[in-house]
Amino acid sequence: MSLIAERLKLVRPSETKAMTARAAELREAGVDVITLSQGEPDFDTPASVCEAGVRAIRDGRTRYTPVAGIKPLREAVRRSFQHDHGLDYSLDQITVGCGAKQVVFNALFATLDPGDEVAIPAPCWVSYPDMVALAGGRPVMVSCDEFHGFKLRPDALEAAITPRTKWLMLNSPSNPTGAVYSKDDLLALADVLRRHGEVHVLSDDIYEKLTYGTEFATMAAVAPDLSGRTLTVNGVSKADAMTGWRVGYGAGPLPLIKAMNLIQGQTSSHTSSISQYATIEALSGGRDHVREFASAFVQRRDLVVSKLNQAEGLNCRMPDGAFYVFPSCAGVLGKRTPDGKLIATDTDFAMYLLDAFAVAVVPGSGFMASPYIRVSYASSLEDLARACDRIIAACAALS
Template identity: 45%
Template sequence: MKNVLAERVKTLTPSTTLAITAKAKALKAEGIDVIGLGAGEPDFNTPRNILDAAIDSMEKGLTKYTPAGGLPVLKQAIIDKLQRDNNLTYAQNEVMVGVGAKHVLYTLFQVLLNEGDEVIIPIPYWVSYPEQVKIAGGVPVYVEATAAQNYKMTPEQLRNAITPKTKAVIINSPSNPTGMIYSKEELTALAAVAVEKDILIVSDEIYEKLVYGGVKHFSIAEVSEEVKARTIVVNGVAKSHSMTGWRIGYGAGDAAIIKAMTDLASHSTSNATTTAQYAAIEAYNGPQDAVEEMRQAFEARLEKVFPQVEAIPGFSVIRPQGAFYLLPDVTEAAQKTGFASVDEFASALLAEANVAVIPGSGFGAPRTIRLSYATSLDLIEEAIRRIDTFVKAKWQD
């Protein structure tokens, strides 16, 4: 068959994170002692009360279709959460529940973008942003937020990137892969540019609950009602409640945009899994103790492993404020150990040291690798020891 695939999928790049994680799991299944530091999900089970709520809903026969945009009771739980945690007020028609935050973002770009519309994406970025923009016919416009500026885009950079074709800018705070968090002052300054230039803001806040060192998460939608009106907040229960596989995310924003997203979802997914929706209701309405316990566990791991990673020869790393990733610049380590690129260095770590890391090229940051500390402390420390041993054994002065 000739030209069987649609042109829009021919330029897509597979998810680097999922590919590396799958490869590590395959090697482990073969009996190879691989430690994976690529996972983008908490290593804790979903809290017991949430599991019980899901089971209870099934036993009551609540297993049928729901409205495409989500159960009204789940929407209300999300509305209450946004008011409680973020001081943001939304109505039912301003919230859409999707099959995970990734699906919400995908649906959002599908309803927002016309062919050639530009979306500003700060580098480093989450791997799916550019691909989702491209498949919707949009054009990713990259702004490099360097290590010297703590991987955060400045208002000047945003302003300079805006053209007559700009439709939106993506803000991801706390960030995957950097773990950096925009302060209230920084977000206020970025929001002022968005208002002045009349562009939309896509605010990905999925790591909101995973913040450390006393740092507070602030949603850019909190800046003002004017900013809220042009912001679509994207969040979900995946990272906060260790529910990655349940696939429940949401978007909150302008009613017309939310209606379009809901209408599109009605022709694609019909609705997010009913049982998972009931689980998410309990996640937001039930006790939040487990959320804090997980946050504290991640912070304790960060305190332990950050200095160990920082001490590896040729590694330069900025201390993150949130999420559960480290993003060291390993260019010197790669060069000194005889590799032409960081990608080759990362491949050798898997093949020779049995440690799976994510090459930063997938995040637009080819000088780096991403290390997840969403696994047991013993495994993380053993992985770091292997990397350290690997680098020192191959180091060439």
């Protein structure tokens, strides 16, 4: 009898973590690696947020909290949903978890029976399919091509829905493509969902505040009649530079939130009490830092897109949100490296960039789309310029 459960065979290690770990190994060996594989802002957590955390420690806010999160934080989340989207949730309809990732997993684990399906537009975040599989469901990948901006089309959604479909996973702005669903995009998908009352919507809005030109929209606000079967997930990791604080939250139908809290109560319990008090400040303190971060990301995005489009064999579209670009590397496939190795896949190309030119990116195959690479521009302009120059040189060295 094997010690390890059979379901673990369905789960892959995260390619983003793997590439970042490989880059760290090379850096420890003395290689000047520039890491563009991690989905983490390089900004410091705002000082006022840090002070709120310190104050919580000094005030003795270091004990257990309710599983769903402290009441003042859920009130801050409630105000945020009301102010930003006109969404009105009771406190019991809001749950706080150890990052948005846990909130998503809790929802899947609470709702999926064996054979239940989750429609996932691809390219998608690396963890979605594996979390679905780990929860006992079946991920159904729905291809979203570059020609249509990497966004799910209503006809593709209609074709993907079966009697076993329980969830549609929506991530806007998207990791890895930076695609942003407009209000009209969501309304078109809502028309399909109205014909399939058994399908719920998991709206992962973690990059909500990082949009550049396209106004953000979320399904529960755009289609209020679907709010009763929509879970809206968000957090402070990305927009507030609080990745390590581990705070995410979700709001949705009361029976679902209760089930998610039941799971959380028997697994992690609540997230850090200190992080919760710091998050109140992040959500309630004006968030001027978010606008500053977004402005910096626009500069970085424009630099990276311009430079990568100078690289022979790469084609990089301009994203509307998040802090990633997702260039096609189809033009380098079939070429050979200076030492004669064939570049047959996007993984080959990503490893070539890392091993030969000390730039860490993530192959598109990890995001269920090939041949692409994901490049994070959550780094300084200087590092981004140096990295892109290396990528241009790497492409030029292929034959």
